Amino acid sequence: MIKRTQNRSSRREFLKSSFVVAGGSALSRFQLLASPILQAQSKNGLPEAKFIKLIKFAGEGPIPMDVPMGSGLDGRLYTDLSNVGPDHPTTPNEKFYLRTRASDFLREDKPWLVKVSGATAKPSVLEIATIRKLSGPVGMYLMECSGNVRDAHFGLLSVADWTGAPMSKILELVHIEKPGTRVLIEGFDEYPESSSTSLPGASWIFTVDELQSSKAFLATSMNGSSLSRDHGSPVRLVVPGWYGCTCIKWIKELRVVDEDVLATSQMHEFAFRTMQLGEPELAKDYRPALMEQAAMPVRVEQWHVEGEFAYRICGIAWGGSTLISGLKIRFDANDNFVSVNEFRRIASDPWSFWSHLWWPAQRGVYSIELRLDDDSIPARRLKAGYYRRSVEITEI
Ligand SMILES: Nc1nc2c(c(=O)[nH]1)N[C@H]1C(S)=C(S)[C@@H](COP(=O)(O)O)O[C@H]1N2
Ligand SMILES: [Mo]
DSSP states (O other): OHHHHHHHHHHHHHHHHHHHHHHSSOOOHHHHHHOTHHHHHHHTTOOOEEEEEEEOEETOOOOOOSSOBSOGGGOBBOOOGGGOBTTBOSOOGGGSOBSSOOOTTOOOSSOOEEEEESOSSSOOEEEHHHHHHTOEEEEEEEEEOTTOOGGGTTOSEEEEEEEEEEHHHHHHHTTOOOTTOEEEEEEOOOOSSOOSSOOSOEEEEEEHHHHHHTTOEEEEEETTEEOOTTTTTTOEEEOTTBOGGGSOSSEEEEEEEOTTOBOOHHHHHTTTTTTOSSOOSBGGGSOOOBOOOEEEEEEEEEEEETTEEEEEEEEEEEOOSSOOOOEEEESSTTSOOEEOSEEEOOSSOSEEEEEEEEOOSSSEEEEEEEEESSTTSOOHHHHTTTTOEEEEEOOO
8 A cells, every 4th residue: 555655656756747848848728738749648658648627716706807897997907817828928918907997088189298397408298209219129028916816816917028118218318317316207097987996196206226227118019019098008107027006007297306205196005015114105215116026826727647637737927036946836724835846937037937736635625825945035925825826626
């Protein structure tokens, strides 16, 4: 009996590695289904594995995914993350999440101008044509709403390949250059309807240094198409590595403000969600709204492997500024964390993909939690269990 268990666990270790070898990468479900790899495996004497189905996460809201809903400040689109993978690392524009939809008051018949105030020299307005002239491909970046929640399958998170004008070039053009200077970036934010979830007014205050070192840019296109109205047309801010609440849409004004300026209503609204210490009154007491390293499962696959059910957990890791070496996973708060089987990065890394094979010991509801191999890397949300997700296993 003991021998059998031992055999079985070494067999499982072998299966884990052969899954990885067979894939060479975190294969998407579609690749696995379509690929001859699994048939080839059995011919080569490797394990025969058959994909059965996807298992839904338990205890999350019944919310429509990938469709725009509602209007104005209460408008949302939750991105379905269950199919992301290295072979399609960006979110198509029509599925890129929405945290606010364009206001009916937003006018597109007049030429859009971005006012520049408080700078020492001209120009005092920026035309879209000027911003476009300074624009070019800036790369893939991830955006996450700091109010991303389990109930909506954590669907306020997406990646696009952006085109935009680096803020460093814009600031140079309008002569706002001193690193410590504070700049308020304001977006259009007036709506005919009142909101049950948000305050109108969208502006954030940055130092010149923060805008430069984060490589912030004024985006005009995403994934090769002009910004949609809902995504901030004609121009929005993107601050790589910072939460989405700083990525002001429909930009109307860049304003140089005093050192002791008050934090904006938007900054107050998002103080808790961006993990500030209390609710800072002054902009200068506000910490950069950085996304710390995070990770979560996005898909649970059921497989039939050598007469048993096995489960493959696929997930993402994002945020943070240090390259992490690996992840640990557990399925129960009383268990120890074990290393994730496969953790993989892609070039220009807005997010990374991982997968893990798992044989649950019994039927029941399991809570999937992740940690970093390196405990010294800041990951407050991850460690607080914010991205924990549950599955109910009915077949073993
Ligand atoms: N003008 C304006 N900009 C805004 C917002 C807003 O309500 N109004 N919402 C912010 C928040 S909270 C997020 S998460 C991102 C979402 O951008 P998206 O809807 O294009 O995904 O936009 C930010 N920019
Ligand atoms: Mo947000």
